[in-house]
Amino acid sequence: MPKKLVKKLLSFIPGKPAVTAKKRYTLKVIPRDQHCISRKDISEPAKKVLNRLNNAGYDAYLVGGGVRDLLLGQHPKDFDIATNATPEEVNQLFRNSRLIGRRFRIVHVLFGREVIEVTTFRGGQVEQEETDTERAVNEHGHLVRDNVYGSKEEDALRRDFTVNALYYCIRDFTVHDYADGVRDLEARQLRLIGDPETRYREDPVRMLRAIRFAAKLDFAIAEESAAPIPELAGLLEHIPPARLFEEILKLFGAGYGEKTYVQMQHYGLFGALFPTTQAALDQGEEDDIIRQALRNTDERIHQGKSVTPYFLFAALLWPALKREWQRLEDNGEATYPALQLAAHRVIDRQVRSIAIPRRFSVPMKEIWEMQPRLTRRQGKRAEMLVEHPRFRAAYDFLLVREAAGEHTEGLGEWWTQYQQQNDGERRKMTSQVANDGQRRRRRRRKPRVDQ
Ligand code: ATP
Numbered sequence: 001m002p003k004k005l006v007k008k009l010l011s012f013i014p015g016k017p018a019v020t021a022k023k024r025y026t027l028k029v030i031p032r033d034q035h036c037i038s039r040k041d042i043s044e045p046a047k048k049v050l051n052r053l054n055n056a057g058y059d060a061y062l063v064g065g066g067v068r069d070l071l072l073g074q075h076p077k078d079f080d081i082a083t084n085a086t087p088e089e090v091n092q093l094f095r096n097s098r099l100i101g102r103r104f105r106i107v108h109v110l111f112g113r114e115v116i117e118v119t120t121f122r123g124g125q126v127e128q129e130e131t132d133t134e135r136a137v138n139e140h141g142h143l144v145r146d147n148v149y150g151s152k153e154e155d156a157l158r159r160d161f162t163v164n165a166l167y168y169c170i171r172d173f174t175v176h177d178y179a180d181g182v183r184d185l186e187a188r189q190l191r192l193i194g195d196p197e198t199r200y201r202e203d204p205v206r207m208l209r210a211i212r213f214a215a216k217l218d219f220a221i222a223e224e225s226a227a228p229i230p231e232l233a234g235l236l237e238h239i240p241p242a243r244l245f246e247e248i249l250k251l252f253g254a255g256y257g258e259k260t261y262v263q264m265q266h267y268g269l270f271g272a273l274f275p276t277t278q279a280a281l282d283q284g285e286e287d288d289i290i291r292q293a294l295r296n297t298d299e300r301i302h303q304g305k306s307v308t309p310y311f312l313f314a315a316l317l318w319p320a321l322k323r324e325w326q327r328l329e330d331n332g333e334a335t336y337p338a339l340q341l342a343a344h345r346v347i348d349r350q351v352r353s354i355a356i357p358r359r360f361s362v363p364m365k366e367i368w369e370m371q372p373r374l375t376r377r378q379g380k381r382a383e384m385l386v387e388h389p390r391f392r393a394a395y396d397f398l399l400v401r402e403a404a405g406e407h408t409e410g411l412g413e414w415w416t417q418y419q420q421q422n423d424g425e426r427r428k429m430t431s432q433v434a435n436d437g438q439r440r441r442r443r444r445r446k447p448r449v450d451q
């Protein structure tokens with residue numbers, strides 16, 4: 001039976017609410033003296049874009065995270081602008097701009113390192129427009145193209161959360177609230193606009209966005225917006241892996257990674273993105289290394305330090321790697337070939353969900369491969385290892401493993417000391433390792449091949 005017909009029939013069943021019933025919102029215009037956004041909080045480039053569009057006769061507003069974060073007294077990460085000018089018109093108005101995107105056609109206006117994202121008001125109802133070539137929904141109900149332009153009101157109601165549908169007008173300094181976003185902002189709630197299930201089906205990434213904003217803003221997810229997530233989490237499997245990679249960087253790179261991870265587990269979203277890690281966790285591996293790495297990452301971000309995605313991915317996939325590595329060793333493979341094969345398999349499976357670029361997967365694999373090498377320190381080995389370009393990351397990873405409770409017989413401490421010593425002391429340390437090794441070998445009757 002066609003989906004639409006099922007929906008229509010369902011809406012006639014007594015006691016069952018009409019699936020397509022629309023909530024009515026009324027626009028509220030909040031004057032300057034009733035909100036805290038001041039022009040000086042908005043970046044010069046964003047103001048330039050707003051003013052030039054307005055002066056050219058178009059309507060342009062600050063929207064999204066920029067308005068939301070300013071109303072919360074926080075520093076926005078970036079400024080997004082919505083306008084009734086088409087992408088081509090915006091592109092013509094700014095020499096320093098470029099048209100990007102297919103699913104959403106948008107314009108990036110570039111000012112040095114700052115990028116102002118300008119989108120044209122979107123409109124129309126997805127169901128009415130399914131045949132339109134500018135808007136298309138695939139077999140899973142996902143929007144794969146969404147370039148139907150509309151009014152500012154339609155644009156507002158097509159946004160994801162009520163707190164993201166607030167518009168700031170630089171002409172009269174008012175804030176336009178279409179979906180009771182200010183009320184939700186005050187109640188510190190994230191609420192999807194419209195029917196949550198439909199909105200998640202249109203774009204399952206909204207489930208991840210819900211978790212990300214809830215963690216970052218310390219908001220609760222409104223009950224009706226949270227309820228469908230566990231059941232729909234699997235829809236993320238249909239999202240292009242390249243988009244998910246970008247989303248993962250935002251999820252874990254905003255300084256609230258550990259909190260985000262806990263919530264992703266709570267809603268069953270983690271397993272949809274990291275199926276092999278989740279399988280390993282379900283079989284008894286611990287996730288302490290993931291949490292420890294995210295905790296360190298959060299700390300670094302709050303201290304203004306840089307973070308490397310390959311380090312984080314090394315931790316996110318470590319439980320899966322460990323399990324596969326162990327399985328291969330149990331089947332008689334030697335340590336190094338087993339590790340290499342396990343790494344290959346884990347990465348191969350993972351990139352089907354999340355496209356980890358090679359510039360990250362190669363160093364991630366190197367970090368893993370260095371782990372057993374860090375235990376072999378005799379002769380010239382330690383000296384050579386410290387010179388290895390990936391030594392620092394591998395050593396940091398070892399410390400994270402230890403902090404997460406893995407037993408390494410004080411290996412991390414040994415390397416910490418080794419790095420602080422002069423050449424003579426270093427030689428003493430390595431010969432000590434050799435002696436200890438000999439003593440241990442004598443004690444064991446059967447000699448072990450590796451580590
Ligand atoms: P931040 O930039 O701080 O991560 P943001 O809310 O600005 O948060 P962006 O990804 O920059 O998020 O998107 C800008 C705005 O575009 C959002 O506030 C929202 O209104 C709208 N938007 C973005 N992605 C979606 C989506 N998947 N579905 C519906 N609306 C979206």
Ligand code: MG
Binds near residue numbers: 078
């Ligand atoms: Mg933004």
